[in-house]
Amino acid sequence: METRSMANDPKKELLHQQRERALQLGREDPPGAQHELQQLFESPFPDVRRLAASAAGKIAERHKDTTLSVNLLSLAEKDPAPQVRQYALKALAKCPQRIMGPIDGIKDLARDTTQPDYVRRAAAELIAAVDEYERKREGLRNDICNRCRRHISAEESRKSLDRYGRPYCRHCFDEIQLENVNFERNVEEAKRRRTTDGTAVQSMGEKRIAEWLAAQKIAYIYDDRYRIAEGDLIRPDFYLPEFDIYIEYWGMDTPEYNERHEHKLHLYQRASKKLISLSPHDLPSLESTLSLKLSRYIRLH
Ligand SMILES: [Zn+2]
DSSP states (O other), X not given: OOOOSSOSOHHHHHHHHXXXXXXXXXXXXXXXXXXXXXXXXXOSOHHHHHHHHHHHHHHHHHOTTOOTHHHHHHHHHHOSXXXXXXXXXHHHHTOGGGOOSOOXXXXXXXXXTTSOHHHHHHHHHHHHHHHHHHHHHHTOOTTBOTTTOOBOOHHHHHHHHHHHSSOOOXXXXXXXXXXXXXXXXXXXXXXXXXXXXXXXXSSHHHHHHHHHHHHTTOOOEESOOEEEETTEEEOOSEEETTTTEEEEEOOOOOHHHHHHHHHHHHHHHHTTOEEEEEOGGGGGGHHHHHHHHHTTTSOOO
């Protein structure tokens, strides 16, 4: 066997090559760029997929006949890395006329409260771009409510176009707002059910923690009573019996809840227990944060 001295880390080398190529394709748009970009969309490196999406957006701006948007759409909806989703959404917003068929997946993304804010914002901007394009194409008038067909004022038109990309009267504007609030609430409600292994949990954060633990084959006891300190009973969110580790997901922010939070922390500390604290701030990368915090105590595969 021959060893290569130049590239001592082939993975790093490939990452570098693919990154540079994605940047170059976006800059120079050579023949066959679209085909190459599609391949880069499948790169194992999120950074490369992100740059490829960005390059696709640049090319789409130049050629209105590009066919990349189908692949971009699946990148935007399904890529596991949120930054790749964000860049794909931004690229698509540059060529809304190329999006074929319904954009229900994008609408779901915009409403999905488990998505990072920047992804939801990029999804909302894309929806607005598509609406704007459709409105132009259909030659819709801005002085008529798109829902009830009533004549509307310039102020109503501006306000609703800013918010929803379509003209609505004051009444319909309020109704749509209410519908959206209810939709978000229902999404949250629906999530407040059961994990895949059947545990009923109280929040999306807890659901994801439970499912991640199950996927790692780490046994856990959810919301049970444990005596952790002499005379003090505590009710941890999760207890990992194999490792004697507690996990608390501090999901609320009310004065009463915070007081309990303080008291609980105090008990854990006094009993010198291994405690992992998570909160809604960790939601964008809950699993990796949990994995990182756990790896301080146990070896994960
Ligand atoms: Zn109306």
